[in-house]
Amino acid sequence: MRATLRWSTIGLAVLLVAGCMTSRSLQRGQMAAGRGDWDAAVAYFREALVKDPKSIEVRLALERATREASNAHIARARTLEAQEQWAGAAAEYRVAADLQPSNALAVTKAMELERKIRAQVEASRPPTRMDQLRQQAAQSSTIPKLDPRVRLPLFRFTNTAIRDILKSISDQTGINVTYDEGLEGKIARAYTIDLQDVPIEEALNTVMAANKLVFKVVNAKTI
Numbered sequence: 001m002r003a004t005l006r007w008s009t010i011g012l013a014v015l016l017v018a019g020c021m022t023s024r025s026l027q028r029g030q031m032a033a034g035r036g037d038w039d040a041a042v043a044y045f046r047e048a049l050v051k052d053p054k055s056i057e058v059r060l061a062l063e064r065a066t067r068e069a070s071n072a073h074i075a076r077a078r079t080l081e082a083q084e085q086w087a088g089a090a091a092e093y094r095v096a097a098d099l100q101p102s103n104a105l106a107v108t109k110a111m112e113l114e115r116k117i118r119a120q121v122e123a124s125r126p127p128t129r130m131d132q133l134r135q136q137a138a139q140s141s142t143i144p145k146l147d148p149r150v151r152l153p154l155f156r157f158t159n160t161a162i163r164d165i166l167k168s169i170s171d172q173t174g175i176n177v178t179y180d181e182g183l184e185g186k187i188a189r190a191y192t193i194d195l196q197d198v199p200i201e202e203a204l205n206t207v208m209a210a211n212k213l214v215f216k217v218v219n220a221k222t223i
Contacts, residue, residue, distance in 0.1 A: 025051065026058055029065065038069035042099070070099040074106055086113050086120070104192040108206060112195055115202065146175070146201050146217055155195040155203050162211055163187040173200055176222040186213060 029044030045062035052058060077092035090113035096106035150173050157165050166177045166187070179187065191211060195203060204223070208215055215223045 026061065029061060033061070033065055033068075036072075038065050038072050041065040042069050066099050070096040070103055070106065073099070074103075077106075077109065081109075081113070086117050090114050090117060104210070105194055108193050108195070108210065111206060111209075112198070146220060146223070150175075150200045151197055155193060155198060158192050159190040160192070161188050162191050162207065162213075165191065165193070165207060169200065169203065174221060175200065178218075178222065183213075186211065
């Protein structure tokens, strides 16, 4: 009887300690959220959820903190982007995307800026002999390509069907778009993208890669 009582007491003590630890993490998360430190709030709420995976209160608090943290990083990214601090903006968009992988805007902008940074690095270095040979080969190649001078000054869509996005590209550039059979379901899928002043091929690559699609250039005016 005494042994049973002792083990019951120990079990109760363990539960109380675990509950206190969860409560402490939850309280710290709520304090961090109260002062607008959403990254810290996310960390504390995640800690609390590990200790109490069934807590609806903790789950709801974590969902809100994650959303607010992602939005805060996007806001910082926009500020840095306006200042043309591409590396910092890309890093902020990437953190926002890591927090909310379903946030298409953050994912798209991170990819766009990372490409821009790579392009700047490539443009700043002198061409190698191999680069010169590639350029000569490209100029003499008979493989059809889209005109790199064709740019999209504003490329912004929110929850828009891929089919409609491609139609907009066609309307703006005169590029004809034809489709393989069986793609109706995929091109009806909604997608969000926000790009500015990009070459047409870059815009197409972004849309296609994000939606596991590919395109082939038939000629300078048809894909």
